[in-house]
Amino acid sequence: MSNRPKELDSKVLTIQDLELEARKRLTDVVGGTTHPDCSLRDNELAYSRYKLRPRVLRDVDGVDASTTIFGTKVSFPFGFAPAAAHRLAHPDGELATSRAAAKNNIPMCLSSWSSSSIEEVIAQGGQNPYAMQISFFRDVSITKRIIERAEAAGYKALFVSVDLPVLGHRLNESRNNFAFPDHMRFPVLAESLEMGLDDTGSRVFDPSLRWDKTIPWLKQNTKLEIWLKRVCAPGDVQLAIDYKLNGVIISNHGGRQLDGVPATLDTLRACSPVAKGKIPLAIDGGIRCGADVFKAIALGAKMCFVGRIPVWGLAYNGERGVDLAIKIIKEEFLRTMMFTGCKALSDISEDHLVVLEPNGRLSRL
Numbered sequence: 001m002s003n004r005p006k007e008l009d010s011k012v013l014t015i016q017d018l019e020l021e022a023r024k025r026l027t028d029v030v031g032g033t034t035h036p037d038c039s040l041r042d043n044e045l046a047y048s049r050y051k052l053r054p055r056v057l058r059d060v061d062g063v064d065a066s067t068t069i070f071g072t073k074v075s076f077p078f079g080f081a082p083a084a085a086h087r088l089a090h091p092d093g094e095l096a097t098s099r100a101a102a103k104n105n106i107p108m109c110l111s112s113w114s115s116s117s118i119e120e121v122i123a124q125g126g127q128n129p130y131a132m133q134i135s136f137f138r139d140v141s142i143t144k145r146i147i148e149r150a151e152a153a154g155y156k157a158l159f160v161s162v163d164l165p166v167l168g169h170r171l172n173e174s175r176n177n178f179a180f181p182d183h184m185r186f187p188v189l190a191e192s193l194e195m196g197l198d199d200t201g202s203r204v205f206d207p208s209l210r211w212d213k214t215i216p217w218l219k220q221n222t223k224l225e226i227w228l229k230r231v232c233a234p235g236d237v238q239l240a241i242d243y244k245l246n247g248v249i250i251s252n253h254g255g256r257q258l259d260g261v262p263a264t265l266d267t268l269r270a271c272s273p274v275a276k277g278k279i280p281l282a283i284d285g286g287i288r289c290g291a292d293v294f295k296a297i298a299l300g301a302k303m304c305f306v307g308r309i310p311v312w313g314l315a316y317n318g319e320r321g322v323d324l325a326i327k328i329i330k331e332e333f334l335r336t337m338m339f340t341g342c343k344a345l346s347d348i349s350e351d352h353l354v355v356l357e358p359n360g361r362l363s364r365l
């Protein structure tokens with residue numbers, strides 16, 4: 001007799017297992033970063049600096065992790081960040097990712113570099129909300145058409161990537177001579193790719209974005225919620241509030257653009273006091289388990305997004321691999337809530353975290 005829970009998959013019990021299995025199947029280049037990989041490592045390590053501080057005897061019967069995002073109820077504060085070309089990991093690509101997201105009622109943001117179309121991806125979904133990631137092109141009519149298609153298809157929000165004046169120098173892609181396979185299609189970006197993407201993207205991307213020009217343009221050209229992606233400074237959170245944006249995603253692009261910026265969890269902690277009660281903050285970067293989601297919520301995030309995890313899920317087992325990844329994280333998150341004495345997300349606070357000081361003392365935040 002055993003009282004062990006029945007595992008969802010005999011080989012993959014955690015996201016670390018999933019990454020290992022995925023790496024056997026993926027080229028090393030997928031998910032690569034800019035030299036010397038500090039931000040990717042820091043994003044992950046930041047979570048281990050905070051320890052959980054459980055409280056007891058808090059009736060957690062009927063624990064509920066549900067929340068809302070883009071005006072829609074979702075099952076827990078976890079969703080998919082935009083990541084290019086899911087078909088590099090599995091032939092079903094973003095369609096499989098979307099089906100798994102819908103099945104688990106979590107939000108998904110589609111990359112402009114998607115290898116499936118805006119319309120097909122949302123058509124796989126149910127009641128879960130979709131966001132569209134956009135970049136600004138020198139020919140702004142390309143950006144405008146992507147927005148129009150996303151609106152017409154029923155997307156609820158735009159994630160505006162504001163860290164793309166040029167492409168990051170991804171050394172591992174250069175070293176491995178990476179190129180997208182000839183059969184790979186980018187239906188969202190077909191037009192801009194015809195302009196020809198050079199080594200820095202500088203022919204294509206518009207490096208002249210400004211708060212007082214770009215944000216008014218966006219507001220004139222869309223009714224969708226506007227969330228800024230890759231905000232790393234409290235001053236920019238304040239500007240997002242001043243410009244009445246709908247939300248901010250604390251992100252460093254998973255280390256793929258500018259390396260050497262702080263871990264996103266540390267940035268979140270610096271930005272939360274500015275945002276509190278004024279604008280919702282989401283976070284991405286380095287989230288690898290349910291306890292990480294808990295820590296980000298405790299430090300002020302409303303929602304956690306992940307970029308690499310769905311790619312690993314796809315590489316492991318297509319839609320079922322992505323579904324497995326969501327279920328692992330959700331189960332871990334619910335357990336963390338119960339073990340720490342939290343029945344609803346509103347119960348989670350900084351009070352549930354401590355930091356181990358170098359002198360061996362545990363400090364409250």
Ligand SMILES: Cc1cc2nc3c(=O)[nH]c(=O)nc-3n(C[C@H](O)[C@H](O)[C@H](O)COP(=O)(O)O)c2cc1C
Binds near residue numbers: 256285286
């Ligand atoms: C393979 C890959 C492709 C990505 N493509 C995009 C993209 O097209 N647009 C974008 O805004 N961010 C992109 N990102 C960044 C993610 O949206 C997200 O910020 C990052 O992956 C979060 O870190 P994590 O992978 O540790 O979860 C990509 C990330 C990866 C790993």
